Amino acid sequence: MxxxxxxxxxxxxxxxxxxALGLLGYYYLRRPFAGVAEAAPGRGLPSMLKRxxxxxxxxxxxxxxxxxxxxxxxxxxxxxxxxxxxxxxxKNQEQISSILLYLLFAVVFWNLVALFVLRFARDGGEGHKxxxxxx
Amino acid sequence: MFESRSVEPANPGxxxxxxxxxxxxxxxxxxxxxxxxxxxLFLLLRSSLNxxxxxxxxxQAGVTFYLRSFLLVLxxxxxxxxxxxxxxxxxxxxxxxxxxKGAEGVSSTLEKELWFVAIYLALITVLVATxxxxxxx
Numbered sequence: 001m002x003x004x005x006x007x008x009x010x011x012x013x014x015x016x017x018x019x020a021l022g023l024l025g026y027y028y029l030r031r032p033f034a035g036v037a038e039a040a041p042g043r044g045l046p047s048m049l050k051r052x053x054x055x056x057x058x059x060x061x062x063x064x065x066x067x068x069x070x071x072x073x074x075x076x077x078x079x080x081x082x083x084x085x086x087x088x089x090x091k092n093q094e095q096i097s098s099i100l101l102y103l104l105f106a107v108v109f110w111n112l113v114a115l116f117v118l119r120f121a122r123d124g125g126e127g128h129k130x131x132x133x134x135x
Numbered sequence: 136m137f138e139s140r141s142v143e144p145a146n147p148g149x150x151x152x153x154x155x156x157x158x159x160x161x162x163x164x165x166x167x168x169x170x171x172x173x174x175x176l177f178l179l180l181r182s183s184l185n186x187x188x189x190x191x192x193x194x195q196a197g198v199t200f201y202l203r204s205f206l207l208v209l210x211x212x213x214x215x216x217x218x219x220x221x222x223x224x225x226x227x228x229x230x231x232x233x234x235x236k237g238a239e240g241v242s243s244t245l246e247k248e249l250w251f252v253a254i255y256l257a258l259i260t261v262l263v264a265t266x267x268x269x270x271x272x
Binding site: 025028029031032033034035036038039086087089090093094096097098100101103104107108110111112114115118119121 | 192193194195196197199200201203204207208211212214215216218219220221223251254255258261262265266
């Protein structure tokens with residue numbers, strides 16, 4: 001496989017991987033987050049949070065993917081970029097690393113959202129005192 | 136007439152396929168370490184974190200959400216650092232250069248892990264403190 005072809009294939013594979021990882025993170029936290037969002041005050045807020053939740057994983061993952069640039073100080077033209085396979089592999093690693101890092105930020109962000117939701121939950125703290133739990 | 140003299144290095148390093156094998160082995164070892172560290176941390180902290188969350192939150196969904204988030208934070212931080220480490224060394228690199236590169240990877244893995252565990256702990260502390268205040272009210 002030529003470097004040119006490798007670049008095209010690996011770029012689109014990384015793009016697909018970013019969406020897949022975003023969706024994976026979303027599916028892993030979807031149910032517990034839906035339970036937390038249900039406790040949010042206001043009429044429309046729970047459904048709004050639940051609808052925003054998938055975007056809050058897929059978009060950061062995509063952002064992480066596109067935030068890596070193939071151009072650098074010593075490689076500015078396309079020919080220079082595709083000259084070395086090692087450089088292309090390094091960039092792919094950087095892309096995956098960046099996807100994971102942005103997903104990490106997304107998880108921390110949704111943790112903060114859950115914190116505020118639980119703080120201002122509709123039915124106060126009675127459940128905790130009586131030991132009730134919502135499944 | 137022409138004296139061809141091959142210049143051999145005094146101590147030839149790893150070349151071609153050997154170098155590739157070392158790079159792959161070093162990367163796989165780094166990946167294994169970056170998977171082992173979060174697994175050990177999660178197993179160590181899971182039960183006490185679970186107890187703390189159960190004691191603080193009314194919602195079972197909240198407990199599950201924060202536990203799963205903790206697992207994600209641990210794995211994402213470690214893998215993000217490990218995968219970002221490049222083993223693209225010169226073909227004549229020696230064995231120890233791969234070891235140093237691997238150690239660099241482990242260092243950045245642990246550093247990132249530490250930072251995000253600290254952020255998560257701060258978040259959990261705020262969660263516990265605010266919900267405790269709310270309960271007290």
